[in-house]
Each structure stands twice: as structure tokens, then as C-alpha cells.
Amino acid sequence: MEKIRIAVVGVGNCVSALLQGIHYYDGQDAGTEATGLMSPEMGGYGPSDILVATAYDIDRRKVDLDVSQAVFQPPNCTTVFNPDLPLTGATVKMGAVLDGVAAHMREHDPRRSFDPASRPDATHEEVICDLRRSRAEVLVNFLPVGAEEATAFYVRCALEAGVGVVNGIPVFIASDPEWAGRFAARGLPLIGDDVKSQMGATIVHRTLTDLFRRRGVALERTYQLNTGGNTDFLNMLDRSRLISKKRSKTEAVQSVAARRLDAADIHIGPSDYVPWQRDNKVGFIRMEGKIFGNVPMHLEMRLSVEDSPNSAGVVIDAIRCARLAMDRGQGGVLEGPSAYFCKHPPRQYTDDEAYRLVQEFIQAPTLNPQGKTKQTGCP
DSSP, X not given: OOOEEEEEEOOSHHHHHHHHHHHHTTTSOSSSOOTTOSOSOXXXXXXXXXXEEEEEEOBTTTTTSBHHHHTTSTTOXXXXXXXXOOOOSOBEEEOOOTTSSOGGGGGSOTTTSOOBOSSOOOOHHHHHHHHHHHTOOEEEEOOOTTOHHHHHHHHHHHHHHTOEEEEOSSSOSTTXXXXXXXXXXXXXXXXXXXXXXXXXXXXXXXXXXXXXHHTTOEEEEEEEEEEEOSHHHHHTTSGGGGHHHHHHHHHHHHTTSSSOOOGGGEEEEEEEEOGGGTTEEEEEEEEEEEEGGGEEEEEEEEEEEEHHHHHHHHHHHHHHHHHHHHHTTOOEEOHHHHHHHBSSOXXXXXXXXXXXXXXXXXXXXXXXXXXXXXXXXXX
């Protein structure tokens, strides 16, 4: 079976965990019970069937390195659980900065922040040609939160190059009807928006909120506060970049509540940057409600988890779903995978319903496998 060739935008902690995981599960993923995987096998594809074909970043410490070397460069700080990565043959290309770096990030210690390379941004034409030459099939967006212009830049390039997209961040692409329509018209799969981690604060908060609903507990108010020490949390110190992130996380919880809470009664979002936490994310959830007889109750919990590996397994599944759609000649937003893997899909379902939809999608027959080699059309 052919490899699933991907392009990654932003070679940060998430790509580090993703690449480490691709090789960590090599040889133990075909139909076996592999610890930490939601889907050891999916439509004949295992995690190690994913190949990074090209990558884009703007940090001088990563540009021009093989991806397998770049993922261990600062400011990356996620857990190294598979240090002996083979060379991929894919060199990190200079990308387009645009709004991908918040102004305050340039003022921080570059060991914990970006250190932009002093060279011209990549153009649309350069990225499109690189995507075609690399024969990438799926572009995975790992840009910083708030990178609206930069995300639009790469999504336009993917459309032009004939590449599907997994949008891992809360810039609304799959949940924007205009973008969704453009992918449907091109027959390209689209999954998004904003990855819902394997066992993160949002999936736990959603599950508890759904439990309140099923058990007849009236949820009256709730908050979710998160702290971390990676560049994601450093980037989000600029509150103007948080608008879509807060909307994404809040809607993920509101959508499974028995009744929508007033804005004053629900607060969900990143709270602060704690450098020594590095890639560890700590989430605090409080829920207040009423049980039988209108008697008050409250629930509090604390979750501590390594942030980037927590998303990597979900992204591995999303990539494989995108490839299955391409094998079937299916374009447009993949509704079930978007709802199960992402916080802000075009249509929200409970996680039980979304899981069922994903299983139906995976098990659907592949009638017209493509497996075509792309023509580059580039010099």
C-alpha cells in the first residue's frame, strides 16, 4: 500500500510528537492493540504509513534542516519518546510569516520563542510548486493560534495544488461555508477545525457536560482554565489572537449541554503561560448545578497532560481519514471525522454520535481507488 504523503505547516511540538509517533508505532500498528492509539488500523493504513513529504516553518533553527532534525530544535519542548528518527529526505522550507508570529513573541527569549529567518517569505507559486513536486496529498495546518492570514495563504495553496487539508487550529476553514464549498468543488477532502485532543480538557469537559444532561443535572455555570509553557501558550498571551480559540472551545462544550448557558455563566479558554511547564498542559474544570429537589452540587477536577502527544494520535487518524476519502474520490468537508476529531466542526454532534459516524466512514467501501501520481506542472 502506498504511503500517505503529507505536508506540514509549522514544525513545532505537534509535528515533533506526530513524527515521533509515526516511527514509534512502526511494525506494531497493523491490526494490533498498540498503547495510546485510538485506531491501530484504519482502512488498511497504520500510523507508519504516513510520510512527511515536505514542511514549512519560519524559524532559522529549523529552515533547511531535515524534518526529523528540525523537530528537536528549540523552541520545541515536548517529551522526546522516540529520539532516533531516521532522515525523512524532506527539508523544511522557508514559509510565509504574515500573521504567524505575534509581535510580543519577537521580544521573548528565542530559546522559548520564534527566531524568524532573515530571508524572503515563500510566495504562493513557490509553495504550490513545492506541494506538487513533493506529491503531497494532505496538508496539515499547525500554525499558531490567531494566524488567520497565514492559514488562508496555505489553504489557497493546497486548493491550487490539489491537496486535501486537515486544519488543526481554530481558524475557521471547514466550518466556513465558502472554504468548504471550494474544497467540494475541487473534490478535495477537508477536516477541521481545531483538533480535539485525545484526552484533553475539552473532551473531558464535553463528556462531563453530556453526563450532566443524561443524568438530569441542571448545569448552571462552568469554567475551564488552562496553563502551559510551550509556544502555543506564549503566543496566546496576546488576547487579540484568542477570539477564535475561545469561540471554538466554548462552542464545543455548549453544543452538548442540555441548554445553552448565558455567556456570563461559561468561561473556557487558555489562562496563562507558565514557562517551566514546557509542553505540559494543566486544565482546571469547575461545574456547578442542581440535582434532584433543586439541591446544589459542584464538581472540580484537575487534568495534567503532555499537550502535543495528546493531539498527535488524533491527527494521525484525521490524516488517514483524508486519505481514505481521496481513495474514494470523495471531496468536501468530511462531516463525521470533523465532528469527532475537532472542536469546531461545521456541525456538532455528541462524541458518541461522532464516533459512530467515523466508524461508518472508515468501514464504507472504497469503490474507485485513485492512487494516481500527481503531475507537478512545475519547472
